[in-house]
Amino acid sequence: MSANLLELTEKNFAETIASGTVLVDFWATWCGPCRKQGPILEEVAAAVGDAAKIGKVDVDAEAALAAKYRVMSIPTLIVFKNGEAVKQFVGLQQKDALIQALQG
Numbered sequence: 620m621s622a623n624l625l626e627l628t629e630k631n632f633a634e635t636i637a638s639g640t641v642l643v644d645f646w647a648t649w650c651g652p653c654r655k656q657g658p659i660l661e662e663v664a665a666a667v668g669d670a671a672k673i674g675k676v677d678v679d680a681e682a683a684l685a686a687k688y689r690v691m692s693i694p695t696l697i698v699f700k701n702g703e704a705v706k707q708f709v710g711l712q713q714k715d716a717l718i719q720a721l722q723g
């Protein structure tokens with residue numbers, strides 16, 4: 620995982636999403652579209668800089684988090700603003716749509 624993307628677990632999830640804007644990618648290593656989403660998230664992180672945080676939750680390792688947010692398909696990406704889920708995407712997403720969601 621790159622320096623631009625945070626690895627989120629039960630231990631750091633609530634604290635990470637508590638303030639500001641955070642895009643969380645629920646993914647798994649065996650998921651083809653998830654692997655394609657990774658480089659796109661790197662580009663999003665570079666484009667938004669400090670305006671938002673980008674994190675990833677491995678649904679195999681963190682099944683309770685995936686269940687809490689009702690993740691049924693992956694990749695699922697959720698935008699949080701100050702701890703509240705405000706937008707959700709299911710499936711592979713393009714850079715521009717994600718940047719727009721983070722700035723909106």
